[in-house]
Amino acid sequence: MRIAAPIDSLEEVDPVVDAGADELFVGVQDEASARLLADSPNRRYGHASLRSFEALAEVVRRAHARHVEVRLAVNNLCYDAGGWRVVEHQLSEGVRAGVDAFILADPGAIALARGLAGGRPLHASTVGLCHNDHAVAMYRDLGATRIVLDRHLRVPEIRDLCSSHPEVEFEAFLLNDGCYNVDGHCWYVHAPRFPRVALPISADVKGITRRLPMPLLRHVYRGMYPCVLEGRRLRVLPAGPEAQEVERALKARFSQEGLQFRCGLCALPSLIEAGVHTVKVVGRGYPTRKKVMDVRAARKSLVLAEWGLEGPEFFRHAERQFERARGFPCRRRYCYYEAVPPAPSTGLGEASRKTADPTRPPAGNIGEEGIGIEEYLQICRSRKGTMSRKAGARLARDFARGRGGLGGPVGVVEIGCGPGLLIAELARTLRGLAGDEGAPGAEVRAYGIDVDPEMIAAARRLEGGSGVQFVQSLPDRIPLPDGCADLVVSEDSMHHWRxxxxxxxxxxxIATPGARIHIVDLNPDGRLARLNGALHSLLRVFGLREASGRGFVTSMGRAFSVAEIRALVRRVAPGSGLAVEGGAFTTTLHRPGGRG
Amino acid sequence: MDVVLDTPPVFQGFDVAGTGRGAASPAPVPPGVQRALHVGDLPFRVLPSGPFDRLYAGWEFCAARIGTSQRARDVVRAAAGQGVPVTLVTPPTRNPHLPLVMAAIETFAAVVPEGEVVVNDWGVLHEVRRAFPGLARVLGRLLFRMHRDPASPLLAGAAAGRRAGGLTQLGSPAFQWVLQEYAIRRVEADAVLPEFPFPEGCAGLPAMSLHVPFRYLTQTFSCRAAGLNRPGTALPIDHCQRECDGRMARVDRRGGKLRELHVGNAVFLRDDGFPSIAPGSPIDRLVLRRLPLL
Known part of the structure; x- marks a missing residue:
C-alpha cells in the first residue's frame, strides 16, 4: 500500500517524503489559471497551490530524484467554459513539467483528457462521485486507472469494489478533515467564519490560516455547525466554548458526524486486506507540520499493519500514532471508518506486495528536513563520531569475549553504516584482538551497508583504508549471501528502515545460526531521549544546534517504541532468540550469539 | 389552486418548513412551460387536483429510504397509476442499495417503457444506458454542477451581471461530451437567480427543468436533523426509519436572510422567488415541491 500526500511548495517535498510519502499530489494556480478562474469559489485557495509550472517542474525533479511520483490535481468542482480552458492549459503544462498522473473530477473531463494528457494515467477524483460498481465500470471504460473513493464508503463496500475491479487502483482517505458533506455533491462555500461577508476567496484571504496554530485552524475550517435548538429553531453557534460543547455532544451522537481531522488509522489492516492501493492523506493548504505529522502517523501505522498487527493490538498502536500526530488522545471519537472486523491476513497484504517499489530508497539522514551530506558529516566528526568509534570498539570486544576467541574467519556487517566510522573501528579492533590472541591471520570480513549512495561515497572516502567493504543496498534488501555474518550491528538506523x-x-x-545481533535505536519513550528531544527543540528556537536538532527530532518521531519492536519480533522472528530492552535513551534488539 | 399532500407531523418542536405560508404556489408560468409536481415517495392517496402536467416520483437524495425492492416497485406502480406522465427520480447509491434502485428502474421500464428517469449517480446512468436504452435519461441535480450557495462570491457577482456563464458547467466541453455520449434528454437544475445563468453563445443545450422553491445545497453522509433524537451512535442513514418524513430543522444563516432546511441527508435553501423564464429558453419545466423531500 502506498501513501499519497499533499504539498503546496517545493520546500515541502523533502519533509513530506521523509515522513513517508510514496507519491505527492499538488495543484498549480499560475497567472493564466487564476485569470480564467477569477472569483471562482474553488475550495483550493491560492496558497494551497504552486504559483507556476516552473515550480511544478522543480517539484517533479526533486520528487523523482527521491523516487516519488507527482500527481497534478485538476479536479475542479465545476468546469465551466473558462474552467475547462484551465484544464486544457494545466494538462499540457503538466505534461511538460513531467508529472506522473492527473486527477480529474468527472467523466467528461476524463474522456476528453485522454487526448491531452500525453499518455499519463488519469485518476478519478473523489469529486467524481464513484459510489458503486457501475460507476467504477464507467470510469474504467473512460480510461481512469485509479479511483479516489468517496469518503463515506465503509470498509466492506471498499472491499467489495476492490475485489470486483482488480484492474483498477483504489485510493482511500485517511486523516482527512471531518466535514460530513459529500464531496462533489456539496455547494457550500467554505468561506472563513469571519468576517461574515462574501469574500473574494480566490484571493489569498485564507493564506492567513497557514500561520494559525492548529486549534484555531480547526475552528476556521469548521463551516456552519454546530447548532442548538432554541424554541423551535436551530441556531448556529459561533466558535467558542458553547460551540465546542455542542460539538462534543454531536460527536458522541454520530460516529461520522461533525468531526474535524478524522483519523481512519485503525482501519489500515482492513484496507490493506481489502486491496486498497493507496491511502490518501489530505491537507493542501494546511501547514507543513500537519502534513508531516499526518504522513508520519500514516507511515508508522502502515508499517505496523504490514507487520501483521491487527485487532486490539493494532488499535492501540494506531491510537498512539493519532495522539502523536494530533496532540490529543484518540478516544475513538475521530473514526473515519466504522469499526471494522480485524483483517484475516497475518502478513503483508496482497496490495502491499504488488505495489511496493523495491527501487525506492527509504528516508535517510541526507535531505532529512534539509540536512545535507556535509552537515551530517560535520555532526559525525564531532561527538557522534567519537561515540560511533567507541561503540565499534566495544562491540568488537564484547563479540570476541562472547565467542571465547577469534579463531577462523569472522564476518561482521553493519546495517545503515552511514560514513562507516563504527564498522571501521569494529573491524580494526577485531583485527587487533586477533593479533593479541596470537591469531594474526584470522580473517575479518567486514561490510558496511547503506541505501544512501552519498553515504557510501563518504564512507569510502573516510574509511576506505579500513578494509571494510562499503556496499550500497536496495531498501529492505541486504546484498550479501545467506549465513555470512557472525555479527550484525546497527546503530541508530532502524527508524530509517522503510x-x-x-x-x-x-x-x-545473512546471520549464521549462532550469530550475535545487536541493533540499537532511539527509544521515543525513553526519559532521556524525550528530554534530549525537548532540549534540541529549545536550542532550535535560539538557532543553536540547528542541523542536529532537526535530525534528532525527526528521528524521534520515526523511532519505534519498545512495545512496537517487541510486536515486530513476535510477528516476524518468533523463536529467533532476539530480546528487546528499553532504556532511557535507546532500545536494544539483541541476541547474544555464540559459536555457531 | 393549492397543492395538497400528506403533511408530515411536526417533530418535537422542530420548525417544519413549508407548512403553509410561502409554499410553492402555482404562479403563472409562460406558455409552453410544463408544471411538474415532485411527490417523492410519499403516499399517493391524496394527490393535488391542480393542473400539473407531470408527476416526479422516487428518491432524489437517499437510496436508504427505498427500504425494499418490493417497496421500490410499489411506489413506481402507484406513481404510474395516477393518470399523468411520470418521471422516476433515482438517488445516488452505493453498492448495498444498488439492487433497490435498479429494481425501481426495471419496474418503471416495464410500466412506462419510454418514460423519463432522472439519474443522480454516474453508475446508474451508465447502467441505464446499457440495460434500459428505451428510457429517456435525465441528468439530476446531483450530477448537474452549478453554484448554488448564495454566499458564493461568484453567485453574487453573477447577480450583479458578471460572469453568469461561469455558474454552471453548461458551457464546458466536458459537460457537452456527457450530454452527447449518454444522450441526455434533459437536465435538472436549481433556480439560483431570477434568470437562469446561461452562458453566452452556448448552443445545443438540452431541455431543462428548474426546481422551486427548495434549492438543493449539499448532501451529508448521514441524517443530521433526523438523527438528533436517535439514541446511541448508530448511523441513521444505515438504519433508516424514515425519520426525515417529519423531522426537519431550519437554520437561519446570515441574519435570517438564508433559510436552510436540513432534511435527512440533504440541505436545502428555501427561495420563494419565482424564476423568470424568457421565451425560447431551454427551460421548459418547473418542478414544484411543497416540502423538501428526499
Missing part, C-alpha cells in the same frame, strides 16, 4: 519487518528477515537470513 520496512522493518523485511529488514529483520534479511538480517536473520
Amino acid at each position: 520496512d522493518a519487518a523485511a529488514m529483520l528477515r534479511e538480517i536473520l537470513r
Whole structure:
C-alpha cells in the first residue's frame, strides 16, 4: 500500500517524503489559471497551490530524484467554459513539467483528457462521485486507472469494489478533515467564519490560516455547525466554548458526524486486506507540520499493519500514532471508518506486495528536513563520531569475549553504516584482538551497508583504508549471501528502515545460526531521549544546534517504541532468540550469539 | 389552486418548513412551460387536483429510504397509476442499495417503457444506458454542477451581471461530451437567480427543468436533523426509519436572510422567488415541491 500526500511548495517535498510519502499530489494556480478562474469559489485557495509550472517542474525533479511520483490535481468542482480552458492549459503544462498522473473530477473531463494528457494515467477524483460498481465500470471504460473513493464508503463496500475491479487502483482517505458533506455533491462555500461577508476567496484571504496554530485552524475550517435548538429553531453557534460543547455532544451522537481531522488509522489492516492501493492523506493548504505529522502517523501505522498487527493490538498502536500526530488522545471519537472486523491476513497484504517499489530508497539522514551530506558529516566528526568509534570498539570486544576467541574467519556487517566510522573501528579492533590472541591471520570480513549512495561515497572516502567493504543496498534488501555474518550491528538506523519487518528477515537470513545481533535505536519513550528531544527543540528556537536538532527530532518521531519492536519480533522472528530492552535513551534488539 | 399532500407531523418542536405560508404556489408560468409536481415517495392517496402536467416520483437524495425492492416497485406502480406522465427520480447509491434502485428502474421500464428517469449517480446512468436504452435519461441535480450557495462570491457577482456563464458547467466541453455520449434528454437544475445563468453563445443545450422553491445545497453522509433524537451512535442513514418524513430543522444563516432546511441527508435553501423564464429558453419545466423531500 502506498501513501499519497499533499504539498503546496517545493520546500515541502523533502519533509513530506521523509515522513513517508510514496507519491505527492499538488495543484498549480499560475497567472493564466487564476485569470480564467477569477472569483471562482474553488475550495483550493491560492496558497494551497504552486504559483507556476516552473515550480511544478522543480517539484517533479526533486520528487523523482527521491523516487516519488507527482500527481497534478485538476479536479475542479465545476468546469465551466473558462474552467475547462484551465484544464486544457494545466494538462499540457503538466505534461511538460513531467508529472506522473492527473486527477480529474468527472467523466467528461476524463474522456476528453485522454487526448491531452500525453499518455499519463488519469485518476478519478473523489469529486467524481464513484459510489458503486457501475460507476467504477464507467470510469474504467473512460480510461481512469485509479479511483479516489468517496469518503463515506465503509470498509466492506471498499472491499467489495476492490475485489470486483482488480484492474483498477483504489485510493482511500485517511486523516482527512471531518466535514460530513459529500464531496462533489456539496455547494457550500467554505468561506472563513469571519468576517461574515462574501469574500473574494480566490484571493489569498485564507493564506492567513497557514500561520494559525492548529486549534484555531480547526475552528476556521469548521463551516456552519454546530447548532442548538432554541424554541423551535436551530441556531448556529459561533466558535467558542458553547460551540465546542455542542460539538462534543454531536460527536458522541454520530460516529461520522461533525468531526474535524478524522483519523481512519485503525482501519489500515482492513484496507490493506481489502486491496486498497493507496491511502490518501489530505491537507493542501494546511501547514507543513500537519502534513508531516499526518504522513508520519500514516507511515508508522502502515508499517505496523504490514507487520501483521491487527485487532486490539493494532488499535492501540494506531491510537498512539493519532495522539502523536494530533496532540490529543484518540478516544475513538475521530473514526473515519466504522469499526471494522480485524483483517484475516497475518502478513503483508496482497496490495502491499504488488505495489511496493523495491527501487525506492527509504528516508535517510541526507535531505532529512534539509540536512545535507556535509552537515551530517560535520555532526559525525564531532561527538557522534567519537561515540560511533567507541561503540565499534566495544562491540568488537564484547563479540570476541562472547565467542571465547577469534579463531577462523569472522564476518561482521553493519546495517545503515552511514560514513562507516563504527564498522571501521569494529573491524580494526577485531583485527587487533586477533593479533593479541596470537591469531594474526584470522580473517575479518567486514561490510558496511547503506541505501544512501552519498553515504557510501563518504564512507569510502573516510574509511576506505579500513578494509571494510562499503556496499550500497536496495531498501529492505541486504546484498550479501545467506549465513555470512557472525555479527550484525546497527546503530541508530532502524527508524530509517522503510520496512522493518523485511529488514529483520534479511538480517536473520545473512546471520549464521549462532550469530550475535545487536541493533540499537532511539527509544521515543525513553526519559532521556524525550528530554534530549525537548532540549534540541529549545536550542532550535535560539538557532543553536540547528542541523542536529532537526535530525534528532525527526528521528524521534520515526523511532519505534519498545512495545512496537517487541510486536515486530513476535510477528516476524518468533523463536529467533532476539530480546528487546528499553532504556532511557535507546532500545536494544539483541541476541547474544555464540559459536555457531 | 393549492397543492395538497400528506403533511408530515411536526417533530418535537422542530420548525417544519413549508407548512403553509410561502409554499410553492402555482404562479403563472409562460406558455409552453410544463408544471411538474415532485411527490417523492410519499403516499399517493391524496394527490393535488391542480393542473400539473407531470408527476416526479422516487428518491432524489437517499437510496436508504427505498427500504425494499418490493417497496421500490410499489411506489413506481402507484406513481404510474395516477393518470399523468411520470418521471422516476433515482438517488445516488452505493453498492448495498444498488439492487433497490435498479429494481425501481426495471419496474418503471416495464410500466412506462419510454418514460423519463432522472439519474443522480454516474453508475446508474451508465447502467441505464446499457440495460434500459428505451428510457429517456435525465441528468439530476446531483450530477448537474452549478453554484448554488448564495454566499458564493461568484453567485453574487453573477447577480450583479458578471460572469453568469461561469455558474454552471453548461458551457464546458466536458459537460457537452456527457450530454452527447449518454444522450441526455434533459437536465435538472436549481433556480439560483431570477434568470437562469446561461452562458453566452452556448448552443445545443438540452431541455431543462428548474426546481422551486427548495434549492438543493449539499448532501451529508448521514441524517443530521433526523438523527438528533436517535439514541446511541448508530448511523441513521444505515438504519433508516424514515425519520426525515417529519423531522426537519431550519437554520437561519446570515441574519435570517438564508433559510436552510436540513432534511435527512440533504440541505436545502428555501427561495420563494419565482424564476423568470424568457421565451425560447431551454427551460421548459418547473418542478414544484411543497416540502423538501428526499
